[in-house]
Amino acid sequence: MQMLLSRQLAGAPEGDRSALARLVLGLLLLLLAAVAGLSIATGASDASALSVVESWFLETQETALSTRDRLIIYDIRLPRIVLGILVGASLAVSGALMQGLFRNPLADPGIIGVSAGAGLGAITVIVLGGTVLGPVVALLGIYTLPLAAFAGGLITTLLLYRVATRRGQTSVATMLLAGIALAALSGALSGILIYLADDRQLRDLTFWGLGSLGGATWTKIWAAGPIILAALVTTPFLARSLDALSLGEASARHLGIPVQRMKAAAILSVAAATGAAVAVSGGIGFVGIVVPHLLRLIIGPDHRYLLPGSALLGASLLLLADAVSRTIVAPAELPIGIVTAVFGAPFFLWVLLRRRDMLDL
Amino acid sequence: MIEAKNVSVSIGRKPILRGVNASTAPGEITAIVGPNGSGKSTLIKALSGDITYSGTISFNGRDLAEMRTGEAAALRAVLPQATTLSFPYTVHEVVRLGLLGGRSGAPHGLADLPERALARVDLAGFAGRLYQELSGGEQQRVQLARVLCQVWAPVLEGSPRYLLLDEPVSSLDIKHQLLVMRIAREFAQQGGGVVAVLHDLNLMAAFSDRAILMQHGQSVAAGSPQEVMQDELLSEVFECRLKVGTVPTGVTPFLLPQAASI
Numbered sequence: 001m002q003m004l005l006s007r008q009l010a011g012a013p014e015g016d017r018s019a020l021a022r023l024v025l026g027l028l029l030l031l032l033a034a035v036a037g038l039s040i041a042t043g044a045s046d047a048s049a050l051s052v053v054e055s056w057f058l059e060t061q062e063t064a065l066s067t068r069d070r071l072i073i074y075d076i077r078l079p080r081i082v083l084g085i086l087v088g089a090s091l092a093v094s095g096a097l098m099q100g101l102f103r104n105p106l107a108d109p110g111i112i113g114v115s116a117g118a119g120l121g122a123i124t125v126i127v128l129g130g131t132v133l134g135p136v137v138a139l140l141g142i143y144t145l146p147l148a149a150f151a152g153g154l155i156t157t158l159l160l161y162r163v164a165t166r167r168g169q170t171s172v173a174t175m176l177l178a179g180i181a182l183a184a185l186s187g188a189l190s191g192i193l194i195y196l197a198d199d200r201q202l203r204d205l206t207f208w209g210l211g212s213l214g215g216a217t218w219t220k221i222w223a224a225g226p227i228i229l230a231a232l233v234t235t236p237f238l239a240r241s242l243d244a245l246s247l248g249e250a251s252a253r254h255l256g257i258p259v260q261r262m263k264a265a266a267i268l269s270v271a272a273a274t275g276a277a278v279a280v281s282g283g284i285g286f287v288g289i290v291v292p293h294l295l296r297l298i299i300g301p302d303h304r305y306l307l308p309g310s311a312l313l314g315a316s317l318l319l320l321a322d323a324v325s326r327t328i329v330a331p332a333e334l335p336i337g338i339v340t341a342v343f344g345a346p347f348f349l350w351v352l353l354r355r356r357d358m359l360d361l
Numbered sequence: 362m363i364e365a366k367n368v369s370v371s372i373g374r375k376p377i378l379r380g381v382n383a384s385t386a387p388g389e390i391t392a393i394v395g396p397n398g399s400g401k402s403t404l405i406k407a408l409s410g411d412i413t414y415s416g417t418i419s420f421n422g423r424d425l426a427e428m429r430t431g432e433a434a435a436l437r438a439v440l441p442q443a444t445t446l447s448f449p450y451t452v453h454e455v456v457r458l459g460l461l462g463g464r465s466g467a468p469h470g471l472a473d474l475p476e477r478a479l480a481r482v483d484l485a486g487f488a489g490r491l492y493q494e495l496s497g498g499e500q501q502r503v504q505l506a507r508v509l510c511q512v513w514a515p516v517l518e519g520s521p522r523y524l525l526l527d528e529p530v531s532s533l534d535i536k537h538q539l540l541v542m543r544i545a546r547e548f549a550q551q552g553g554g555v556v557a558v559l560h561d562l563n564l565m566a567a568f569s570d571r572a573i574l575m576q577h578g579q580s581v582a583a584g585s586p587q588e589v590m591q592d593e594l595l596s597e598v599f600e601c602r603l604k605v606g607t608v609p610t611g612v613t614p615f616l617l618p619q620a621a622s623i
């Protein structure tokens with residue numbers, strides 16, 4: 001840690017990690033570009049991204065082969081990459097936001113039950129969309145699923161906040177235990193709904209529940225993308241307030257932060273980003289805890305850099321995890337949620353081990 | 362001028378403050394003294410707008426209840442009794458938070474204000490350290506530097522500004538106790554106002570212009586340090602026999618613990 005701190009860039013005042021953070025953001029942008037480029041160039045088929053790019057610039061004859069390549073690139077690989085970026089960014093940013101809001105580095109939508117709540121919302125629509133909720137689906141169209149997940153995530157977050165926070169202080173123990181209870185409740189209600197599902201719905205649910213980018217389509221991107229982007233766009237406005245909030249609610253207010261409004265905005269953003277991500281990709285865990293934690297080790301907790309950095313690193317790591325999930329058992333495909341859990345769960349345990357003294361358990 | 366009139370606070374059904382009247386003028390340090398649990402922190406919290414109260418509190422004639430968060434932040438800064446951070450910020454990053462409201466009023470610009478504030482609390486060279494790895498007394502001084510950044514100019518655009526300090530010296534060694542009290546006095550001399558909860562009656566006597574003595578949520582005495590430093594009054598409020606002395610050269614009263622008996 002000290003070593004990282006002393007690696008500041010010349011010129012900045014001592015203790016000011018802004019310059020380092022900006023450099024890291026630049027590198028993360030390059031990383032994302034590299035990973036995205038790699039993802040678009042590789043896949044189950046031998047379609048060549050290069051030839052597609054060539055065809056943008058050269059007036060080459062359309063051949064049957066290049067048409068096929070173009071289809072594979074545009075309709076299979078590209079949506080998967082765009083969705084991966086959107087989902088990875090929203091999971092990581094949700095984690096960072098929630099940790100700032102709860103003033104706790106262990107808060108994560110996946111761990112404290114918000115994703116489970118969002119999942120319940122999504123399952124409700126998948127199972128009851130054809131019958132009881134038919135009119136709602138007719139009204140909201142492709143947005144029904146992400147909005148239902150958003151509602152589920154929002155209700156869970158609000159409940160958690162009410163239970164775990166008293167007079168501006170969040171108890172870690174209460175937060176984790178309440179999260180377990182809420183996740184169990186969401187799981188049980190989801191179980192009841194799954195019991196009611198027919199065979200086709202069951203297939204949808206299984207596929208969705210494991211967490212995968214496999215079903216990426218442009219339709220899904222149009223459904224979830226605007227919600228995720230709206231949530232991501234509000235986060236820079238919360239950054240300074242979250243820094244102030246780390247001093248405690250009262251001190252943040254003394255500094256002139258309208259704490260209540262800011263918390264409401266943060267809760268809405270978390271629920272929207274988590275809900276939309278869960279709706280299109282199912283339960284992909286641990287991104288929200290691993291990414292902000294890694295970044296804090298390098299650039300510190302300043303939210304002006306932590307939030308955009310989380311978006312970039314979250315997107316890159318999810319694309320990498322997706323690459324692993326596509327290649328490790330090729331030609332079959334591992335659900336990406338398994339990959340993130342295999343790497344993320346031990347990481348979470350490591351964080352717990354290092355911060356045991358922080359827990360009031 | 363800060364004026365608190367008939368301020369009462371209850372938490373649940375328990376009355377914590379009962380009809381407290383207090384005021385502090387620009388140019389003055391007002392000390393709040395009293396035994397543990399007498400309501401000193403609660404009074405600071407009411408003045409800071411942290412808890413709901415009945416009665417009225419006004420800053421420079423403006424009702425606190427009608428002020429927006431940002432407006433209050435431009436008029437006063439608050440130092441809590443202790444502050445723990447949830448994430449590993451550096452000292453510089455913590456002090457810099459004092460600039461958030463943008464109303465520091467520093468004549469030389471904001472760029473080096475955190476460094477100057479740190480130097481003022483005798484923490485030059487600490488900017489790169491992690492806040493969580495400092496001692497309690499050092500942390501308290503970092504927070505004071507942050508608070509000073511928020512209202513660097515004691516008077517801004519003709520309005521006096523205020524420091525509300527809850528036990529600013531309780532975890533400090535004698536050198537830094539004096540340093541902090543001198544910072545408060547300088548702030549007052551330049552036209553600002555200071556309200557400070559103090560446990561050390563000698564510091565109160567040496568540095569404050571007015572003192573408010575609290576007991577059971579009420580202000581039982583208010584006036585100059587000499588008026589509050591009375592044998593019987595103190596003995597009654599602190600529930601032990603105390604004998605006030607006077608330094609030979611002047612009027613400043615003092616208390617020796619060895620002259621007290623339970």
Ligand SMILES: Nc1ncnc2c1ncn2[C@@H]1O[C@H](COP(=O)(O)OP(=O)(O)O)[C@@H](O)[C@H]1O
Pocket residue numbers: 372375377395396397398399400401402403404
């Ligand atoms: N949140 C609270 N709930 C219940 N009682 C409280 C609360 N905060 C303070 N009190 C009580 O109010 C009284 C005054 O507290 P405080 O103002 O903190 O005292 P002090 O003068 O030591 O700063 C104490 O008896 C304390 O127990």
Ligand SMILES: [Mg+2]
Pocket residue numbers: 401402403442
């Ligand atoms: Mg107190």
